[in-house]
Amino acid sequence: MSSDHERPDSRHRRPSGVTRATVEALGALSKALETTERARGALYSFHQLTGSADLVLDDAVRLLREAGHGREADRVEREVLGRNVIPDHWTFQIIEAYNATYYRPFQQLEEEIRSELADGRDHLYEAEMKEERRTKHHPDHTAC
Template sequence: MTDAEVEATGTATEALEYVERARGYLYDLHQLIGRADLLYKKAADQLDAVGRSELAELIRSEMVGVNVLHGRWTFQMVEEFDDGYWTTAREVSRAVRNEVTGGHRHVQEAELKEQNRTSGHPVHEATPRENN
């Protein structure tokens, strides 16, 4: 493999890493909205308890259990993302890696590590198994 191919594979890997981070934020959204929904329900119950039934009903009808996007709760957003974009991004990245590096991951980083390590130094091992 050429240096340019390794660099391109590294760029595709970096793109996937950003997709993975975005997926984490999507799961954060899922959990945050779920918690907010529970808190809205609790607030409605509390308002009912103090005789503010109109406000409680407003919260229940406009916030509790409503779709976050048209026809979707956040779990459906997560599932659609996972089944579509995220799965495709992983498959494409794997295909590029398999074709260019024979399936080896982080080749660019491994080369950088080898260039920067001090051979024989106890905290500069090439691999985890080197001292075993």
């Protein structure tokens, strides 16, 4: 095995002068951002599921009419089809607001702090954890 696999590359090594406490703090900040990424993904799921349900309502309206239930079809069209999910907003507008108001500022701040404190190196906490937990010289336990 080459020695390249025995030492993490420079992208995953703590820069000189960066303390363990700083690495832990950056790890927590990164974990919070990753959780925000998951929340954002849930918003996209919400958006797609709600949109799909709204499109299926077209079939429900058509089928209600075909079954002779025009009044009920009219109610579905009037009261639910194309309705705002919260006042003044469809789901895409919620995502746009979330991205502009919370996600992008958080993402930018995390990147700026990581650049200031760790030369922009990402996942130092995890890289150090991998180094601590791996079995040296094992082919499936290579360094970062």
